[in-house]
Amino acid sequence: DAGVTQSPTHLIKTRGQQVTLRCSPKSGHDTVSWYQQALGQGPQFIFQYYEEEERQRGNFPDRFSGHQFPNYSSELNVNALLLGDSALYLCASSLAPKIGNTIYFGEGSWLTVV
């Protein structure tokens, strides 16, 4: 049973560029959330997708956008990259946004902005 898979694992971008990160949820899961984890910090919630719609959003600017596909996989897009966007980006999946469902994390995508 494949867990949450993310790609790419590492990437380097230049300030001002755009980046797309990808996530495949755990088998059977239909809800995907994205988190940003800066070095030495806990993960911060970016947004959650369910039924191909953004259901909830954390305190992140509009430069951060996402998409969920019919097969439940998801993309995170970040435009106009800043040095401060350098972080580990984590994808988490669960079964429907309901009380009591366990949330599983992927290994993350390391983004370095130079």
Added chain:
Amino acid sequence: QKEVEQDPGPLSVPEGAIVSLNCTYSNSAFQYFMWYRQYSRKGPELLMYTYSSGNKEDGRFTAQVDKSSKYISLFIRDSQPSDSATYLCAMSASRGADGLTFGKGTHLIIQP
């Protein structure tokens, strides 16, 4: 004041010791409380979750929640070098339906 406070450590203890990890929080709406373990450069792995106040035990791990004090704890008995990792507390008002709010994480080192 951050919503969730967690001492970042590092916390270094000898093998076999009992480890106590703690978080405090300010949002009284939080009802679901989780502990994740994160090894270096890996994704967080769910260890324990608790709903509302009370204790939950799973093997060497015990999670405690005291909502009246807005304080949660994770105890690790008979600690092993393989327990060395960063431990993150996380919480939400309705787990699964809300984004999780994490603490900063405590870096734990178990000395052989």
